[in-house]
Amino acid sequence: MSGLFVTFEGPEGAGKSTQLARLVERLWADGLACTVTREPGGTELGSRVREVLLDPSLTIDPLPEFLLYSASRAQLVANVIRPALDRGEVVVCDRYADSSLVYQGAGRGLDARLLTDITRAVTGGQMPDLTVLLDLDPVIGLERAARRGQPDRLEQADLAFHRRVREGFLVLAGLNPSRFLVLDAILAPEVLEERIWHAVQSCPHSSSTS
Numbered sequence: 125m126s127g128l129f130v131t132f133e134g135p136e137g138a139g140k141s142t143q144l145a146r147l148v149e150r151l152w153a154d155g156l157a158c159t160v161t162r163e164p165g166g167t168e169l170g171s172r173v174r175e176v177l178l179d180p181s182l183t184i185d186p187l188p189e190f191l192l193y194s195a196s197r198a199q200l201v202a203n204v205i206r207p208a209l210d211r212g213e214v215v216v217c218d219r220y221a222d223s224s225l226v227y228q229g230a231g232r233g234l235d236a237r238l239l240t241d242i243t244r245a246v247t248g249g250q251m252p253d254l255t256v257l258l259d260l261d262p263v264i265g266l267e268r269a270a271r272r273g274q275p276d277r278l279e280q281a282d283l284a285f286h287r288r289v290r291e292g293f294l295v296l297a298g299l300n301p302s303r304f305l306v307l308d309a310i311l312a313p314e315v316l317e318e319r320i321w322h323a324v325q326s327c328p329h330s331s332s333t334s
């Protein structure tokens with residue numbers, strides 16, 4: 125029996141966490157077992173790597189940055205995501221491999237082939253069944269994120285970087301239309317919640333590993 129793997133993606137301040145929490149509430153209310161996790165993080169190792177990655181006082185070059193995200197991801201897939209899918213659960217993850225393709229690829233300029241090859245190795249090819257992309261103008265998103273407190277290392281990057289990230293997500297979604305649900309994050313939270321719920325309910329439980 126294999127479960128359903130749902131990821132949330134988007135630029136800073138797009139409201140992923142809010143929508144993720146609403147989805148999880150509905151899954152529980154429907155009696156569905158689910159595992160909720162996030163990247164970077166989700167394991168003891170991932171949490172420590174997260175602290176390093178988000179530390180605004182550190183300068184990290186693009187390649188080691190990607191490798192650190194990948195280290196967290198490898199541990200998360202092996203210890204959390206794959207076991208939960210094998211138990212037949214719904215796994216809901218705040219960011220996943222697409223974030224690396226976009227932040228470290230479109231954003232930092234790392235080679236797409238290198239990113240996909242290493243990502244396939246660290247995930248064992250485990251891709252989401254459904255990816256919800258909350259799309260938002262980075263000017264609005266960064267403003268929202270700034271209201272939450274001091275910017276982390278990624279939020280400190282310049283606007284041009286965040287514009288490339290937004291575009292990168294849209295290009296990736298265009299290349300994978302059957303996996304992505306692209307939503308305008310400016311819509312009312314209730315409207316977003318309904319659309320996401322509908323997409324989850326109509327999603328085939330395949331948990332592709334190719």
Ligand code: TYD
Nearest residue numbers: 136137163164193219220223224227278279
């Ligand atoms: P987080 O506080 O989780 O941000 P958000 O609430 O926007 O998800 O911080 C994660 C940051 O790491 C975020 O800026 C996106 C970035 N990131 C990457 O650059 N590459 C990755 O592979 C992942 C998973 C996240």
